[in-house]
Amino acid sequence: MQFLSYLISGISLGSVYALIALGYTMVYGIAKMLNFAHGDIIMIGSYVIFFAFGSFGMNPILSVILSMVVCTILGVTIERVAYRPLREAPSLAVLITAIGVSYLLQQVAQLLWSANPKSFQSIVTGIGLKPLVLFDGQLTISAEAIVTIIACVIIMVALTAFVNHTVPGHAMLAVSEDRGAAQLMGVNVNGTIALTFAIGSALAAVAGALLCSSYPTLSPTTGAMPGIKAFVAAVFGGIGSIPGAFLGGVLLGVIENLSKAYISTQLSDAIVFLVLIVVLVVKPTGLLGKKINVKV
Amino acid sequence: MPLSRLKHMKKTTRSNLITFAIVIVFYLVVQILSGAGVTSRSFEGQLVPICAYVMLAISLNLTVGFLGELSLGHAGFMSVGAFSGVLLWTVLGDSVPVYVALPLAFIVGGVVAGIFGVIVGVPVLRLSGDYLAIVTLAFGEIIKNIINACYLGIDENGLHFSMTDATSLGMEPDGKMLINGAMGITGIQKASTFTIGIVLVLITLIVILNMINSRTGRAVMAIRDNEIAAQSVGINLTRYKLTAFVMSAVFAGFAGVLYGLNYSSLVASRFDYNTSIQILVFVVLGGIGSIRGSIIAAALLTVLPEVLRGLQDYRMLIYAIVLIVVMIFNQSPQIVAWRKRIVARFTGKKDEKKGVA
Amino acid sequence: MKKLISGMLAATMALSLAACGGTETSSAATGSDGSSSAATSEGGTTAEGTGTPIHLGGIGPLTGDNAAYGIAVNNGAELAVNEINAAAGTEVFALDFQDDESDSEKAVNAFNTLLDGGMQVLVGPVTSNPSISVAAECASENIFMLTPSASSVDVVTAGEGTAFQMCFTDPNQGLTAADYIADNSLGTAIGIIYDSSDAYSTGIYTAFAKEAGERGLNIVQTSSFTSDNNTDLSTQVQQCQQAGADLVFLPIYYQQASQVLIAANNIGYTPTFFGCDGMDGILGIDGFDTSLADGLMLLCPFSAYGEDDTTKTFVSAYEAAYGETPNQFAADAYDCVYAIYQCVQDGTITPDMSAQDMCDALKSAFTSMSFSGTTGENQTWAADGTISKEPKVYQVQDGAYALVGSEE
8 A cells, every 4th residue: 555655646746757758759850959947937937827826716628728828829939939949960969959948948937927926826736636545545646646656648649649630740750860861852841840839838847737636835046957857757757758758757757756765765866767778789779769770 | 469360279279268268257256356355245145056057058069069959957967966965065174174074065966967977868868859858857857856966964874864853863862864855964164165165167168169179079069060960971879979968967066066165054955956957047147068158158148137136026027027038138039130130220231250258 | 159149138138127117125114104203202322303214134034945934034124124113213223134045045145135235234144054154255355144034154254243143052952952852861772863964954964973872872773864855754754763863853944843743643653753953843834734733842042932921022013913823043133133222222322333434333332232022032243143042942823832941
């Protein structure tokens, strides 16, 4: 029972990582860049919900939608201003710019909303959902955990369907496969990449809502560490692969929580990273990553 | 050396000499100015960290620029170097003369970082691209987490070690904590000076520039440019990759000791992925593969946040904006082309000579 | 090469920009509204009339993870400086507060910058590790340093008698907490959740565990987290619940403590929670349901709900100026400035003294004087720089603190 409860909180944490990782992996797969600012977009999105729902008493669902709109605009703007000029530059240049954007967002958040932490009111309980109590109260599953897990699965399935069965989705696949060839075939590369950023950022808003509902402290640096962990999760599952991001995120959360519970809370991160290294050494493109054939 | 001979020298040798000259002139100018009492305390206080960051940038450039692999765990090597070197320095303390203890601390720091370079390098170098980057990041974080959970004390019964907490060491009351978990090493006798820093920078330059221009360096660059082609002409991939990676780690270790001995407290959380990224920023901004660029970028970017102190609350905001703007300004193909046109208009359409850096 | 030149150009641009902004140092000394005739009414023997202020320096994290603490300290010190200047009708103090991002390197840089700017006395740094490095600098330069909140013993050790603390040392807090719990039999089975990556938290935990062992307290579960995995603290709370702890000791800062309380509430776990001074501020978190903190006990020298005049004046002035309830970081900083002001008033230090002379004068004054402020009455300092004051234990009741005891 005890194990089960640790496992469930692990899956819940992992689903949050997975949601963030989905955004990472979308952007990486299509734009071939590591968007280090993704975690900070999550933070901005959470602040939007905090004020809309917590301070102004807006409907929780509406405030999440508002946050998605804000994040989408933000993500697309960042892409246009900071990343697009560097589309043809070495990938490291974009990486550094992304880091600059990450610093920038944190600083703006601090100037706007101060560094004092905010306690985030769960939007899940805001909707009116109750925790699930099983086995005569021996096992409690929080409503946040249930919603996060379900949302994560739905989003993953929806994204996979979108990419594989719609015209813009196919354009994304084409751009991801070969940008130059896609352009020659009449795919609007800039538009497709902008769309990717829009989707990734909207996902970030959802991830922020669920992250802060489950773990309710919000400060300008809230997005940083989950962002890095999600990045690890995305690589773990095979970066660029949507089911991989999901699998990687959930596994990461479960490993982190179980090693916290049974091995050492101090070394749980070290253990998570060690597992990552072992997996990558055995399977160098992650769990579900595509094998890249090197052409001579 | 007569100037005429400088002209006929090989391009790389000349470029290297200029790099050395920059470092030495910088040193002399600072010495003269500080002798005249013109420099501010704030500037003098940054000299040692500048040297450390310069060394880190040069050594990371070896991995990123010449080996062509992105490493996000450079701070980890800095960390193990700093902790082992500083630990030795505090243990030796007053019992050994400074001129023995200090070089020993640096050597131990470099060697330990080098050993970690091998441990990390063997699995890591089987990977490539972003997977390699994430594994180096993972190693950096593992090193940080382990040192953070590390307790080491000494009393009359000898050394005590624990990975849980200070109480479980079971030390005598008069025992001394050497590494106290998250509190790291405290009460360090400061030993780093600007002169030591510059000497180390020069050593780093000599060794790394020589390596780049040697058979090993050419093999490493051949691997970077085309791994399969390099392998087909009989270059031992693992050996050369590992050589470059370990050398990079060793100098990061030296830099770590220099940095550690400049402050009276040392904590592992200082050397997290943010520090690794900071070093990477130096390398990318200075120009990947350009040693001189790394030196200048590291020095400028270390000073920049300090100069921005007058901006108060907006300091880090401006820093972030400068970072983004400089990146776009330097790297965007359109803007680079536009800049070239502007320059060409002013210099009379003379075709720009491609710079060597 | 061209890249480099353009990079340098951009940097120079930024530098010149900085130089423009650099002239306006954050002088918090614009509080007095006109009436300079009031100067004679207060303060007595100070060097008023000369108009030259004593330059106070401040160091603390204004950006990054620990920014909330540094900003509180900055506000507290700024408020005290404004009040003193307004009351004296002349500029007694000028405060320059610099960011250190809670990092030794930046803190030493900030210290050097402050010295360049003519700092005479240092209030800060805020967090432990930067304080240790800065204390060593203070010792070698002979600059008086009074830290509001860096509670590690290593700070005063590194300061070699020039570094003084306004807060209790970590071991002192751990020891007092263990004694208080044992004396009042607050818990039969004790769980601990602490931050193993934080010097403050680890310091208290170590002393607590040692004293608890000696007092026969039954520690059933010790869980920790690090700054990297503090997103999810529910596992640690579950561990304490599984181990059957009826008292959970939380030597951590209020941000994480609020998460522990929420996680415990989610699984219906209701032990007594007991925190230290870092817990103060939990009721001020924006959006936090304060009913969750009901019954929370904390060992803390400061209560924003205190009834004495000093506290009430401070709290209302702080709320008016910054729109939030002050926590112990702000209160300690406020007291730091007033403790130094006490030395100005009795003529121990005057603005024309060098920083080094001031340091010597303050060292002997601090070890012989007694100071009453918002964080305690009749506080005194030992020669090593540690403070002794009466520890107080508060319990949260209906969104406010109620004094439940004090332990000497």
